[in-house]
Amino acid sequence: MPEASTAAACADAGHDLPGRAAIVQMAIGAALLSSTSLFVVYAHAAPTVSAFYRMLFGGAILLAWVAMSGGWQRIGWRDAWLAALPAAGFSADLIQWHRSILWVGPGIATLLTNLQVFLMALVGFAFLRERPARGFLPGMLLAMIGLWLLVGAHWSMFDARHRSGVWLGLGSGVAYTVYLLSFRHALKTHAYLPPAQFLGLMSLLSAGLLWLWGQGEGDSFALHGWRSWSALIALGFFGQVLAWLLMVRAMPRLPASLVGLLLLLQPALAFVLDVVLLGRPTGYGDWSGLILALAGILFGALRPRRRAATA
Structure with a gap:
């Protein structure tokens, strides 16, 4: 940090402390989200089954917390x-x-889902009359180049399951966009419940839908062994409760650009954890693709300062 910046930071230390605490909370929340994909792998359960228990445990914990x-x-x-x-x-x-996590790995699957940033911007432009950020088009270009380096350059070498995992990762971003838009709309215009209680209710409803889907697939929801139980309880607690509570408290105290930057910890850490803990083979092209994709997502998420403050 330059000396002038250091001096200013020291002079404003008392005033900046809440902001620093918010940065720490936001970073921890994003880091916890990055670990959720690992719990899916460690649970050794069918994809729909692990999703069901995430929402069941997370929703129950959230509602219990609100009640207490x-x-x-x-x-x-x-x-x-x-x-x-x-x-x-x-x-x-x-x-x-x-499914994408299990078929292409936590890192790529998480990165693919986070491309919903661009879809959110397109929906806002088409239906909500929101002008895209200035960095939207260059950000999308960077993200597409990075994505090509990660998956497109090796497409002919992938088997059918890996290719399906890539498409499912992109599809999850579309579904996540539907969730974000409808959840925000409900909270802003109609819902009278506290946000944590509404999220808990939504989580339990989602668990019911996932149970019905799993029944149609013929999945068994019986859990065997402490490893599956502990991984799925951690998935629900860290991914659906603790990370959300930390981030929701920190977001209003931080500029939107910084929130977008800190949220990039999720796909970045997920990719690193995939390499370190699960042994994902990674070369220079993969790391370059990751950096470009993350930079593109950040540019696509940035908003002008005045418009960000209004939002």
Whole structure:
């Protein structure tokens, strides 16, 4: 850090402390999200089964936390109806994403899902009259080049399952966009529940949809061994509860550009953990592709300062 910046930081240390705490909370939340894909691998369960237990455990913990904190509100049919579309979107996201994790690895699967940044911007432009950020087009170009280096350059070498995993990762981004838009719309315009309680309700509805999907696939939801139990409880607690609570408290205290940068810790750390813990073979082209894709996602997520403050 330059000396001038250091001096300014020291002078404003008392004022900047809450901001620093928010940065730490946001970074920890994003790091916890990056670990969720590893828990899917370690659970040794069918993709829909691990998704079901994530939502079941996470939703139950969230609702219990709201009740114990004294913020419980009566849940009506209107609330359940409003949570139905986000639950369907998130269920479709997890059904595809968990398969992509197992078929192409946690790192690539998480990166593919995060390309929803561009789809969100296109939906906002087409239906909500929101102008894309200035970096949208160059960001999309960078992301596409990075994605080609990661998967396109080796496409002919992949088997059918790996190729399907890539498409499912992209499909999970589409479903995640549906979840984000419908969840935000419900909270902003109609839902009267506290956000944590609404998320808990949505999670349990999603668990019900995932159970029905798993029954159609013929999956067994019986868990055997402490490893599966511990991995899935951790998946629900860290991915659906703790990470969300940390990030939701930190986001209002940070500029949108910094939030976007810190959120990139999720796919970046997921890729690194995939290489370090699961032994993913990675060359210079893969690392270059990762950097370009992350840079593209960041540029696509940035907003002008005035518009970000308004949002």
